[in-house]
Structures are given as C-alpha cells and as structure tokens.
Amino acid sequence: MSAPSTPTSSQVPAEHRAAVQRLREEVAALHAELTRYQLVVWTAGNVSGRVPGADLFVIKPSGVAYDELDAAAMVVCDLDGNLVEGTRQPSSDTAAHAYVYRHLPQVGGVVHTHSTYATAWAARGEPVPCVLTMAADEFGGEIPIGPFALIGDDSIGRGIVETLRESRSPAVLMQNHGPFTVGRDARAAVKAAVMVEDVARTVHITRQLGEPLPIAQADVDSLFDRYQNVYGQVQQETGGVA
Ligand SMILES: [Zn+2]
Numbered sequence: 234m235s236a237p238s239t240p241t242s243s244q245v246p247a248e249h250r251a252a253v254q255r256l257r258e259e260v261a262a263l264h265a266e267l268t269r270y271q272l273v274v275w276t277a278g279n280v281s282g283r284v285p286g287a288d289l290f291v292i293k294p295s296g297v298a299y300d301e302l303d304a305a306a307m308v309v310c311d312l313d314g315n316l317v318e319g320t321r322q323p324s325s326d327t328a329a330h331a332y333v334y335r336h337l338p339q340v341g342g343v344v345h346t347h348s349t350y351a352t353a354w355a356a357r358g359e360p361v362p363c364v365l366t367m368a369a370d371e372f373g374g375e376i377p378i379g380p381f382a383l384i385g386d387d388s389i390g391r392g393i394v395e396t397l398r399e400s401r402s403p404a405v406l407m408q409n410h411g412p413f414t415v416g417r418d419a420r421a422a423v424k425a426a427v428m429v430e431d432v433a434r435t436v437h438i439t440r441q442l443g444e445p446l447p448i449a450q451a452d453v454d455s456l457f458d459r460y461q462n463v464y465g466q467v468q469q470e471t472g473g474v475a
Contacts, residue, residue: 243318245309249287253318256282256291256419257304263423264293264302270427272348273299279324282419283334283341288312290334294321325384332390333415337397342419344426347411350433351376355406361433364445368432369456370464373401376429381408389413401457404429 245253263280267273276299281292291307308319314331316323324330330343354361354376361376363369368376379396382388393413396405403425404414414425439445448456 243309245289245318246287249284249289252284252287253289253291253309254304256284257307257309260291260293260307260419261302261304263419264299266423266427267344267346268299270430272346272426272430274347278346279326279330279344280419280423281324281327281330281343284309285341289317290330292327292330293324294319295324297321326389328384328387329389329393329413332387333393333413336390336394337415339417340415340422342416342422344414344416344419344422345411346426346430348426348430348433350437351404351406351429352411353437354378354433355411356409358408360406361429361436362445363448363453364436364439365432366448366456367428368436369448369453370460371425371428372404372432373457373461374453376402376404376406376432379405379407379413382410 260280260282267278267280272278276296279293281290283290288311289309291309293302294306294308297306306321308321308323309317310323310327310331311317312331312335314327326345333340333343355378358378360378363372363374377396377400379392382392389407392407393405397415403416404412406412412426412429414422414429416422416425436445
C-alpha cells in the first residue's frame with residue numbers, strides 16, 4: 234500500500250472543524266465496540282459517521298490495526314468518497330458508505346462487519362426471520378438479504394440502499410458478504426451491528442433445536458412501534474431508516 238503524503242492543511246471548512254474533531258473521537262471509540270463484541274478480525278470492518286450539517290463523513294482508514302485506531306488515525310471524506318482530511322487512505326468500503334449517505338439523508342452512521350453468524354446467513358442468501366421480540370424491536374421484521382455485489386463501483390452501495398428502502402430494518406445482509414447497518418448516528422449503527430449478530434446467532438441456534446415459532450405480523454408491528462417511538466425517545470439510540 235502506498236502511503237499518501239501528509240496534507241499540510243485540512244480541506245475541512247473552518248466552521249465544521251470542531252464537529253469533525255468530536256466525530257473523529259466518537260468514531261475511533263466506536264471501533265473498540267466492534268472488537269469488544271467480537272464482530273471483526275484483523276483489520277476487517279469499519280464504522281463511519283456523518284458530520285452534521287456538512288457533506289462530509291468520518292471513517293476508518295484502510296488496513297490499520299484496531300489497536301492503532303485513535304482519533305488522529307480517522308480520515309474525513311466527502312460524499313463522493315474523496316479524501317478531504319487525513320494522512321491515510323480511507324477504508325476500502327468508503328464508496329459504499331458514501332453512496333448510503335448520498336441517498337439516505339436520514340442516515341448519520343454506517344457500519345460494516347463480517348460478523349460470523351450474520352455472515353453465515355448472508356452466505357446462504359437467507360433472510361433472518363423475525364422470531365424473537367428483540368428482532369421485532371430492532372428490525373421490525375426479517376433482516377433482509379441484499380444482492381451479490383463486487384467491490385469497486387457503486388454496486389454495494391446501491392444494493393444496500395435499494396434493500397433498506399423496502400424494509401424497516403436498519404441492517405442488510407449483503408449476499409455472500411456480510412452485514413451493513415445504518416442508524417441516525419454512528420452509535421446507533423454500531424448498536425444495529427451488535428444486534429444483528431446477536432439475533433442471527435440466536436435464530437441459528439434455535440434452528441438446531443427445531444423450527445422457531447413465528448410472531449404474528451400485528452405483534453411484530455406493535456413491538457416495533459413501541460420500541461422505536463416510545464422506548465426510542467428515551468434511549469435515543471435506535472435508528473431505523475423507515
Ligand atoms: Zn466486507
């Protein structure tokens with residue numbers, strides 16, 4: 234990997250510098266949640282957060298060990314995925330994050346992992362059915378499968394956006410790849426990444442024991458509405474895209 238030269242001055246407009254610094258610290262700290270919940274190995278996985286009021290987001294640099302991911306290591310990109318501030322190359326998934334921010338204005342955070350159980354469902358191309366109340370709370374139904382897409386152009390981002398637009402879920406399992414999650418901010422997207430793995434694991438184990446019992450659609454709706462609209466106002470950390 235070629236090391237980019239260190240910019241002598243930031244291209245971040247002065248009025249957004251304080252927000253960028255706060256977000257650098259927040260996004261760096263949230264990466265520790267991915268390792269804490271064992272959602273990632275080696276340098277895989279990434280968190281990004283949109284800079285409020287600016288066409289910018291903060292994202293993990295490419296190929297850096299989790300132990301070295303402090304605020305200064307984070308990079309800032311514009312919504313076309315171009316590097317605006319930082320001394321390293323942005324994550325190889327930056328184009329997908331940028332596509333989501335361009336097309337889903339309500340989204341303030343994006344997370345991608347290859348967490349084991351969620352990715353196992355993705356490899357089978359099977360949505361995770363909504364057979365747990367916690368899944369109804371968080372996802373409002375099944376966790377959908379997105380299309381198979383290769384890295385390198387907009388096809389991953391387009392697959393994420395098109396799938397999430399048809400669903401209440403803040404998580405999509407990209408086929409043969411793994412989960413992408415969104416939220417109103419980076420923390421909410423991380424929470425969705427933790428929950429998608431937890432639900433995928435529990436439903437997988439349930440399947441080993443027998444057929445899970447369905448939850449009636451009306452009850453799924455009721456659980457989702459209560460959690461998102463009543464509980465969510467207190468917690469301020471859920472983040473559906475519906
Ligand atoms: Zn990936």
